[in-house]
Amino acid sequence: MGRTLAEKVWDDHVVRRAEGEPDLLFIDLHLLHEVTSPQAFDGLRKDGRPVRRLDLTIATEDHNTPTLDIDKPIADPVSRVQLETLRKNCAEFGVRLHSLGDVEQGVVHVVGPQLGLTQPGTTVVCGDSHTSTHGAFGALAFGIGTSQVEHVLATQTLPLARPRTMAITVEGELPADVTAKDLILAVIAKIGTGGGQGYILEYRGPAIEKLSMEARMTICNMSIEAGARAGMIAPDDITFDYLKGRDHAPAGEEWDAAVAYWRTLRTDDDAVFDAEVLVDASALAPFVTWGTNPGQGAPLSARVPDPASYEDASERNAAEKALEYMGLTAGQPLRDIKVDTVFVGSCTNGRIEDLRSAASLLDGRKVADGVRMLIVPGSVRVALQAVSEGLDKVFTAAGAEWRHAGCSMCLGMNPDQLAPGERSASTSNRNFEGRQGKGGRTHLVSPQVAAATAVLGHLASPADLSDADATGRTPAGAR
Numbered sequence: 001m002g003r004t005l006a007e008k009v010w011d012d013h014v015v016r017r018a019e020g021e022p023d024l025l026f027i028d029l030h031l032l033h034e035v036t037s038p039q040a041f042d043g044l045r046k047d048g049r050p051v052r053r054l055d056l057t058i059a060t061e062d063h064n065t066p067t068l069d070i071d072k073p074i075a076d077p078v079s080r081v082q083l084e085t086l087r088k089n090c091a092e093f094g095v096r097l098h099s100l101g102d103v104e105q106g107v108v109h110v111v112g113p114q115l116g117l118t119q120p121g122t123t124v125v126c127g128d129s130h131t132s133t134h135g136a137f138g139a140l141a142f143g144i145g146t147s148q149v150e151h152v153l154a155t156q157t158l159p160l161a162r163p164r165t166m167a168i169t170v171e172g173e174l175p176a177d178v179t180a181k182d183l184i185l186a187v188i189a190k191i192g193t194g195g196g197q198g199y200i201l202e203y204r205g206p207a208i209e210k211l212s213m214e215a216r217m218t219i220c221n222m223s224i225e226a227g228a229r230a231g232m233i234a235p236d237d238i239t240f241d242y243l244k245g246r247d248h249a250p251a252g253e254e255w256d257a258a259v260a261y262w263r264t265l266r267t268d269d270d271a272v273f274d275a276e277v278l279v280d281a282s283a284l285a286p287f288v289t290w291g292t293n294p295g296q297g298a299p300l301s302a303r304v305p306d307p308a309s310y311e312d313a314s315e316r317n318a319a320e321k322a323l324e325y326m327g328l329t330a331g332q333p334l335r336d337i338k339v340d341t342v343f344v345g346s347c348t349n350g351r352i353e354d355l356r357s358a359a360s361l362l363d364g365r366k367v368a369d370g371v372r373m374l375i376v377p378g379s380v381r382v383a384l385q386a387v388s389e390g391l392d393k394v395f396t397a398a399g400a401e402w403r404h405a406g407c408s409m410c411l412g413m414n415p416d417q418l419a420p421g422e423r424s425a426s427t428s429n430r431n432f433e434g435r436q437g438k439g440g441r442t443h444l445v446s447p448q449v450a451a452a453t454a455v456l457g458h459l460a461s462p463a464d465l466s467d468a469d470a471t472g473r474t475p476a477g478a479r
């Protein structure tokens with residue numbers, strides 16, 4: 001019987017298999033950051049073990065790093081200790097680290113791919129749930145816990161139970177203004193935040209094949225928000241073009257051999273998935289979340305749902321609780337929701353294409369009065385590229401703040417936070433209670449919706465912006 005992409009990569013990494021036990025997998029790339037590595041290094045130190053494969057281990061600073069005044073000492077004591085600990089551990093064990101101020105620093109899931117470290121058919125792990133991002137290259141990429149981080153540091157292997165496989169086949173073509181972010185938000189709304197539990201998702205079909213690598217990363221990144229173990233997309237010429245010439249990509253004859261292998265990494269025609277979901281791309285529209293989990297979303301043209309309309313009692317309760325926390329009323333048009341803050345960034349949407357699309361909408365326009373807009377590149381390389389294209393000028397001319405690379409407002413572990421009761425449109429991946437700061441309210445959106453929302457002051461799509469231009473209406477309070 002044929003095998004799926006996930007099964008092929010899995011089989012190629014089994015070091016030991018025994019009846020009734022998890023498979024022991026070889027790990028090709030181990031990414032580290034400051035939050036989930038300290039106890040793992042402590043464990044090594046206690047047992048007197050070295051890092052087994054320094055050549056396959058790389059660390060970056062992202063969660064606790066500030067995005068302003070990066071040359072000044074870090075004010076928050078918790079963040080400072082966290083970063084100092086990573087620096088000390090990497091120096092002691094000899095791990096390559098890209099610290100704040102380094103040209104390769106950035107969000108771990110942006111850094112790996114841009115260095116060409118993330119490659120098709122590899123196993124990638126990191127003590128971070130959004131490691132699923134790397135699956136966009138046809139890698140088997142898992143988020144792991146701190147004790148597993150220690151296991152990988154010590155052995156370069158990991159015992160794992162083989163997940164089931166789910167195909168998410170996306171037929172048709174995405175309409176204009178509908179992005180990978182809208183697609184994945186719609187998929188999560190459809191299958192639910194537990195819908196992918198126990199599965200590796202494989203996104204496939206004509207709409208996926210057309211997507212750029214950056215869009216594919218946006219999709220795989222959010223697999224975890226559907227509860228999945230990982231998300232994958234079969235590598236193709238778009239993948240190979242993205243990788244060619246990158247720092248750690250194979251070169252010369254090795255490149256040719258690698259591509260020949262990578263081309264075999266496709267689900268066989270006769271392979272059977274444990275579950276299958278079909279999505280029609282052409283029926284999708286810009287999508288936003290109204291609730292406090294990434295599955296509580298709807299097309300922007302819809303209204304805030306009435307909790308009473310849910311048959312399932314737990315969904316009804318969750319919706320009631322979400323509306324209360326979010327300060328929303330059932331039946332209110334989503335477009336009428338006004339925001340205080342707009343955040344463009346994160347490992348979901350902080351890459352150059354995301355910045356370009358936000359900039360193209362902000363060019364010649366102004367961020368609405370009373371709205372704060374933060375543009376945070378996912379990495380220093382993304383920032384440099386944006387500057388070389390003049391995007392930073394477009395952002396600041398529009399009244400947005402151009403910040404230094406990092407996780408920033410994606411989560412409240414650094415100074416970029418929402419105040420209690422503040423509401424954001426955010427290109428990140430989680431809208432949990434307090435995610436962007438205690439009492440903060442988050443609406444997950446695409447970079448395009450983020451830009452249109454910043455200009456109009458309420459949740460809006462690029463089409464709303466053109467309508468506003470055509471009718472000469474300036475948004476209430478716009479400068």
Ligand SMILES: CC(C)[C@H](C(=O)O)[C@@H](O)C(=O)O
Nearest residue numbers: 035036063127128129130411
């Ligand atoms: C801090 C880290 C462990 C966490 C994760 O695992 O994803 C963070 O990156 C997040 O996005 O919530």
Ligand code: SF4
Nearest residue numbers: 130346347407410411
């Ligand atoms: S950008 Fe957000 S989701 Fe990504 S690693 Fe940082 S905190 Fe996690």
